Amino acid sequence: MSAVGVEIPGYGIVGRAPFTLTLVHAVALLLAVVSLAVVFWHGLDERGVALAFGILIALGELTRWSGAEERESAPLAAAGALAYALLGENAGHRADHGVLEIVAVVVAAALIGCVPHVARGRGPTADHLTRRVLTVGFAAVCFQPLYNQGRLMGWGGPSYALLLVSLLVLTALCDAVLAAAMAHARTRWPFGPLLRDELRATLGIGSAVCATGAVMSLAVAVVGLWALPVFSLPLLLTQLSVRRYAAVRVTYRQTIASLARATEIAGYTPTGHARRVAELSRAVGRELGLSEPDLTVLEYAALMHDIGQLSLVDPVPAGATSVLSADEQRRIALLGGAVVRQTGVDAEVAVVVERQADPYREQPVTARIVRAVNAYEEMAREAGPGGPLTALEKLRLATARDYQPEVVESLARVLLRGTLTLPQAG
Numbered sequence: 125m126s127a128v129g130v131e132i133p134g135y136g137i138v139g140r141a142p143f144t145l146t147l148v149h150a151v152a153l154l155l156a157v158v159s160l161a162v163v164f165w166h167g168l169d170e171r172g173v174a175l176a177f178g179i180l181i182a183l184g185e186l187t188r189w190s191g192a193e194e195r196e197s198a199p200l201a202a203a204g205a206l207a208y209a210l211l212g213e214n215a216g217h218r219a220d221h222g223v224l225e226i227v228a229v230v231v232a233a234a235l236i237g238c239v240p241h242v243a244r245g246r247g248p249t250a251d252h253l254t255r256r257v258l259t260v261g262f263a264a265v266c267f268q269p270l271y272n273q274g275r276l277m278g279w280g281g282p283s284y285a286l287l288l289v290s291l292l293v294l295t296a297l298c299d300a301v302l303a304a305a306m307a308h309a310r311t312r313w314p315f316g317p318l319l320r321d322e323l324r325a326t327l328g329i330g331s332a333v334c335a336t337g338a339v340m341s342l343a344v345a346v347v348g349l350w351a352l353p354v355f356s357l358p359l360l361l362t363q364l365s366v367r368r369y370a371a372v373r374v375t376y377r378q379t380i381a382s383l384a385r386a387t388e389i390a391g392y393t394p395t396g397h398a399r400r401v402a403e404l405s406r407a408v409g410r411e412l413g414l415s416e417p418d419l420t421v422l423e424y425a426a427l428m429h430d431i432g433q434l435s436l437v438d439p440v441p442a443g444a445t446s447v448l449s450a451d452e453q454r455r456i457a458l459l460g461g462a463v464v465r466q467t468g469v470d471a472e473v474a475v476v477v478e479r480q481a482d483p484y485r486e487q488p489v490t491a492r493i494v495r496a497v498n499a500y501e502e503m504a505r506e507a508g509p510g511g512p513l514t515a516l517e518k519l520r521l522a523t524a525r526d527y528q529p530e531v532v533e534s535l536a537r538v539l540l541r542g543t544l545t546l547p548q549a550g
Contacts, residue, residue, distance in 0.1 A: 142310065144305070145310055148309075159224040159225070159227035159231065160231060163229075168229075169220045169222070172349065173208075173214055177207070177208040177211075180204040180352050181201045181208075182233040183237070184198050184200030184202070184204055185198050185201045185234050185236070187360070199332065199359055201234065203334075203356075204337075204352070205230045205256060205260045205337075206292060206333070208229065209263040210267050210292070210337065211341050211344060212267075212271045213344075213345040215344075215349075222272070223269070226264045227257060227264065230256065230257065230260045231253075231257060234253055234257075238253070251306055255302055259299045262295055266294070288341055288342065289334070292337055300319060300326055301322075303318075314410075314411070316413060317415065324416065329363070329366050332359060336355060340355050380424050380469060383431070384428050384430075387433050390434060392436065392439045394505070397430070397501065398428070398429070399427070401427075401429065401494070402426035402427045404501070405493050405497045406419055406423045408496075408531065411537060412493070412531070421470065422490045422494070424470070424473045425476035428463075428469070428477055431463045432455075432456040432460025433445070435456065435459045445498075453481035454481040457482075460478070461475070461478030462474075464477050475488070484526065484531075489531075492527070496528070496532055499515075501515075503515035503518055503519075516532070516536055
C-alpha cells in the first residue's frame with residue numbers, strides 16, 4: 125500500500141503510484157480490453173442503440189471541463205452511460221445488448237470524447253476513465269443479467285422505476301467509495317473524510333446525473349431513442365450553471381490571493397510566503413480529516429494570515445511574527461481580522477485570522493493549523509538547508525505551550541510523505 129518514491133531535498137518523498145491504484149487501473153483496463161475484443165469478434169447486437177448512446181457519451185466527454193471542483197466533470201456522459209447500462213427496452217421492444225457490449229460502447233465513446241482533451245494537454249484521464257468503466261460495469265452487471273433472464277418481467281410502473289433509481293443510488297455510492305479509495309491510495313489522506321466529501325459532492329450534480337440516467341432509460345423504453353436529446357438538454361443546462369458557479373469560486377479565490385499579496389508587495393513578508401502557508405495548511409487539514417468547506421476556510425485564512433502586518437510602521441524582519449511578543453501578535457491578528465471583514469470575505473475566515481495568536485487550547489482547529497504551519501515556514505526559511513528538521517524539532521519542543529501536538533505531528537507526516545512540495549522563497 126505504501127508508495128516508493130524519490131526524495132526532494134528539504135521536503136521529503138514524492139511517491140510513485142501505489143500498488144492499490146495500479147491494481148484498480150489494471151482491473152478497469154482488463155475489463156475494457158476484454159469487452160472490446162468480444163464485441164470486435166462477435167459484432168454488436170443492437171447497432172442502432174449502441175450508436176445513439178455512443179454519440180451521446182462521446183458528446184458528453186467532449187463537453188467535460190478540466191479543473192472543475194465538482195467530482196463529476198462530464199455529467200452528460202455519466203448519465204448516458206448509466207442509462208445505457210440500465211436499458212431493457214427500446215420503444216417497447218426488448219433490447220438484446222449484454223454487459224460486455226455496454227462496457228465496450230462506453231469505453232470506445234469515452235476514448236473518442238477524451239481525444240481533444242488529451243491533445244490540449246488537459247489530462248490526466250486515467251482515473252476518470254477507470255471510474256467510468258468500473259461504475260458502468262457495476263450497474264450493467266446488477267441489471268442486465270436479471271433483465272435478460274426474465275426476472276424483471278413482472279416489474280412494472282412505479283416498482284420498475286424504483287428499481288432503476290435504487291440501482292443508480294447504489295452505483296453512485298460505489299463510485300464514491302471507488303473515488304475515495306483511489307484518492308486515499310494516491311495521497312494517503314484519511315479515507316473517511318475523503319469518502320464524506322465524495323458523498324457530499326454526490327448530493328450535488330451527482331443527484332442530477334442519477335435522475336437523468338433513470339429518466340433516460342425509462343423514456344427510451346417507451347418512446348425510443350428520440351428521448352435522448354430531449355432529456356439531455358436539462359442536464360446540459362445544469363452543467364452550464366455548475367460550470368459558471370465554479371468559475372465564480374475560482375475568481376473569488378484569485379481575488380483573495382491578490383489581496384494576500386499586498387504584504388509581499390509592501391515588503392512586509394517574503395515573496396510566496398502566504399501561498400506556501402496556504403498550500404501546506406490545506407494539506408495538514410486534509411491529514412486531520414477536515415471537511416471540504418473547512419478546508420476552504422482554512423486555505424483563505426492562511427492566505428490572509430499576515431494581512432494585519434500592514435498596520436506596522438516598521439516591517440518585522442522577513443515577516444517573522446513568531447519573534448514578537450504575545451500581545452503584539454494578538455494586536456496584529458485582530459487588525460488582520462478587521463481588514464478581512466472589510467473586504468467582504470466570509471466571516472469564518474476573519475475569525476481564524478483573528479484567533480491565530482491565541483493560546484492554542486482556545487483556538488478553533490483551523491487557527492491552530494495556520495499558527496503551526498506559519499511558524500514552521502518561518503523557522504525553516506531562517507534555518508537554511510537543514511531548516512525543515514530544525515523547524516519541526518522546535519515546534520515539537522513548543523507543543524506544551526504554543527502548538528497543538530496533533531497538528532505538529534500531522535505536519536510532520538505531510539512533509540515526510542512528500543504529498544506537497546514547497547518552492548523556496550522568492
